[in-house]
Amino acid sequence: xxxxxxxxxxxxxxxxxxxxxxxxxxxxxxxxxxxxxxxxxxxxxxxxxxxxxxxxxxxxxxxxxxxxxxxxxxxxxxxxxxxxxxxxxxxxxxxxxxxxxxxxxxxxxxxxxxxxxxxxxxxxxxxxxxxxxxxxxxxxxxxxxxxxxxxxxxxxxxxxxxxxxxxxxxxxxxxxxxxxxxxxxxxxxxxxxxxxxxxxxxxxxxxxxxxxxxxxxxxxxxxxxxxxxxxxxxxxxxxxxxxxxxxxxxxxxxxxxxxxxxxxxxxxxxxxxxxxxxxxxxxxxxxxxxxxxxxxxxxxxxxxxxxxxxxxxxxxxxxxxxxxxxxxxxxxxxxxxxxxxxxxxxxxxxxxxxxxxxxxxxxxxxxxxxxxxxxxxxxxxxxxxxxxxxxxxxxxxxxxxxxxxxxx
Numbered sequence: 001x002x003x004x005x006x007x008x009x010x011x012x013x014x015x016x017x018x019x020x021x022x023x024x025x026x027x028x029x030x031x032x033x034x035x036x037x038x039x040x041x042x043x044x045x046x047x048x049x050x051x052x053x054x055x056x057x058x059x060x061x062x063x064x065x066x067x068x069x070x071x072x073x074x075x076x077x078x079x080x081x082x083x084x085x086x087x088x089x090x091x092x093x094x095x096x097x098x099x100x101x102x103x104x105x106x107x108x109x110x111x112x113x114x115x116x117x118x119x120x121x122x123x124x125x126x127x128x129x130x131x132x133x134x135x136x137x138x139x140x141x142x143x144x145x146x147x148x149x150x151x152x153x154x155x156x157x158x159x160x161x162x163x164x165x166x167x168x169x170x171x172x173x174x175x176x177x178x179x180x181x182x183x184x185x186x187x188x189x190x191x192x193x194x195x196x197x198x199x200x201x202x203x204x205x206x207x208x209x210x211x212x213x214x215x216x217x218x219x220x221x222x223x224x225x226x227x228x229x230x231x232x233x234x235x236x237x238x239x240x241x242x243x244x245x246x247x248x249x250x251x252x253x254x255x256x257x258x259x260x261x262x263x264x265x266x267x268x269x270x271x272x273x274x275x276x277x278x279x280x281x282x283x284x285x286x287x288x289x290x291x292x293x294x295x296x297x298x299x300x301x302x303x304x305x306x307x308x309x310x311x312x313x314x315x316x317x318x319x320x321x322x323x324x325x326x327x328x329x330x331x332x333x334x335x336x337x338x339x340x341x342x343x344x345x346x347x348x349x350x351x352x353x354x355x356x357x358x359x360x361x362x363x364x365x366x367x368x369x370x371x372x373x374x375x376x377x378x379x380x381x382x383x384x385x386x387x388x389x390x391x392x393x394x395x396x397x398x399x400x401x402x403x404x405x406x407x408x
Contacts, residue, residue, distance in 0.1 A: 002127045004403040009098075010118030012126075013091055016081035017057060017114065018073035019047055034067060035074040036060045046070040051088050053080045055100060061112040062100030066092045078114055090131035093138050094124055097401040123402060133407040134400045141393040148382040152244050155375045162371060163322040170198050172364045192356055202359045207352035209320060209359070211312045214262045216304040219255035227254040231263065232296045234286070235303045236272040242286040244383050252298060263299045266290045267314040269321065273346040274305040276337070282346035283333035287321050289373070291380030295387060307348060315369040316359075318376070323357055 021033060021043070029044030036056030052067040054077040065077075066089070073079040083091060098120075100112065125131050166172035170187070171179035181187065186199035193203060220227040232250040234242060241248025255262070264270070268288045276282040293300060302308045311320060327333060336351035337344050360368070399405040 001130045001133065001406045002125065004123050005126050006121060006123055007126065008118065009120040009122055012084060012086050012094075012124060013080045014082040014084070015055075015078040015114035015117055018054070018075045018077040018079055020075045021072065031070060031072050032067070033072045033074050034065060034077055034079075036063070036076040038065055040074055040076075043072045045072060047072045048079055053088065053092050053095065054078065055095060056112065058111045060101075061110045062102070064092055064095040064100075078112065078117075085128065086126075087128055087131035087135050089135035089139050090125070093135060093397060094122075094401060097397050098122060125403075130407075137400065137407055138393055138397060141389050141396075145386045145389050148386050149244075152379045152382050155379050156244075159318070159372045159375050160322065162368065163319075166364065166368060167319065167323070167358070167360060168326075172198075172360070172368075190358075193358065197358050198360075201361060203356050204359050205353055206324075206355050206357060207349070209311055209313070209316055210352060211310045214264070214268065214308040214310075216302045216306045216308060217253075217255045217259050217262050218304050219253040219259075221251075221253065223254045226256050226258075229255045229257050229260055229263075230298050231255055231301045232298045233301055233303050234264075234270060234306070236275045236284065236305055239270065239272055239284045239286045239306075242270070242288070242292060244379055248295075250296075250300070253301075255301065260299075262301050262308070264288050264293070264301060264308060265310075266293065267317050268308055268310050269317070270302045270306050270308050271324075271346070271348070272305065273307050273348055274343055276344045281328065281331065281333040282337055282344050283324075283328050283351075285321060285324050285328065287317060289376060289380060291377050291384070295380065295384045313362075313365075315366050318369055318372040319360065319365055327355075 018034070023041075026033070026041050027044045029042050031043045031046050033040045033043050034054045036059045048067075048071055050067055050069050050071065052071060052073075054065045054067065054071075054073055055061070056063050056076065057078045058076050080088075080091065100117070125134065165179075170181040170185070174180045174183060174185055176183075180198060187196040188199050189195070190197050190203055197203065217231075218233065219229075219231070223230070231253055233253045234250045238246075238248050238250050240246030266289050270286045270288070272282055272284045274282060288300070311317060332355075333346065333351065336347045336355075338347050339345065359365075396405065400407070
């Protein structure tokens with residue numbers, strides 16, 4: 001590899017501000033509109049051919065996004081107008097390594113000006129063969145992460161489809177292995193739910209399925225006094241990440257030894273009881289299995305803005321969470337919220353004691369658990385591998401960019 005050079009950022013690329021596009025002028029189409037935070041919406045006009053790179057110009061500034069489809073850069077972003085013959089993926093990783101979000105300007109709303117970026121003196125490889133070698137190493141890690149994410153989406157889709165067939169359409173396998181309802185399985189009218197349900201299935205209050213309550217904890221930032229139990233504390237912001245649909249950055253805290261009973265175990269459930277927004281209710285839910293716990297160096301608890309609990313029958317876990325998530329997605333939990341000091345709170349006890357659901361017979365539920373548990377074990381193992389790959393990529397990135405590590 002050639003020696004690394006000291007150049008100005010503007011010697012490698014040319015930035016341009018994105019285009020004005022008020023919400024009222026959005027049009028239906030397949031062209032993503034890229035803002036400072038990623039995809040803002042869609043349009044029918046292409047402004048930049050792929051591949052391309054944007055960074056946030058105002059609001060969330062300096063974070064690079066690599067765009068693989070033709071796109072419309074929004075005026076909250078800067079996009080690379082000219083790569084000047086350089087490898088696009090190398091430029092993306094170079095911008096990540098520069099941490100441009102630490103160079104924001106503006107006394108009010110953070111902003112980023114291309115005239116401040118172009119003169120920046122940086123170290124970079126200018127030989128495109130060297131650039132390609134570095135980009136290949138880093139992108140191979142990202143491609144594996146992307147593949148794992150695609151696999152996880154398919155696994156989740158399989159689990160949801162099975163739930164829908166068995167517990168929404170009631171086409172679980174009958175004694176002959178045929179779809180129950182479609183094959184003429186006996187359905188009975190339930191007066192409470194005002195609809196038909198499979199014969200011998202029960203209608204129960206959600207609370208009747210819940211076992212032990214563990215609650216949440218926040219502890220202390222540092223070890224002090226009797227706060228000696230080191231834990232990772234999952235917050236509402238980590239709910240989606242626990243099951244692979246968002247960021248996961250639980251802080252390390254120290255709780256009282258006597259509160260070790262709040263440490264989460266396999267088959268525990270976490271529900272967010274405070275927070276939400278006008279368009280998002282409280283009640284987001286996550287669940288824990290053995291493979292989830294292996295993703296953490298420390299024992300795991302949830303914060304005191306969440307509630308954790310187990311079920312009377314641990315094999316009801318997946319039936320419970322998919323049933324709860326359907327209620328959440330349909331906006332049911334908006335009707336079970338109160339406010340304290342302007343903060344929305346889920347009326348957990350009122351909801352679980354007042355809301356009834358159809359509960360399957362044990363044989364069908366246990367079969368569902370067996371099938372879906374395997375899918376979620378695979379998902380969690382992929383998520384753990386993604387974290388390891390991300391850490392490896394982030395460790396290699398500065399050393400490759402600074403010439404400390406070279407690719408043969």
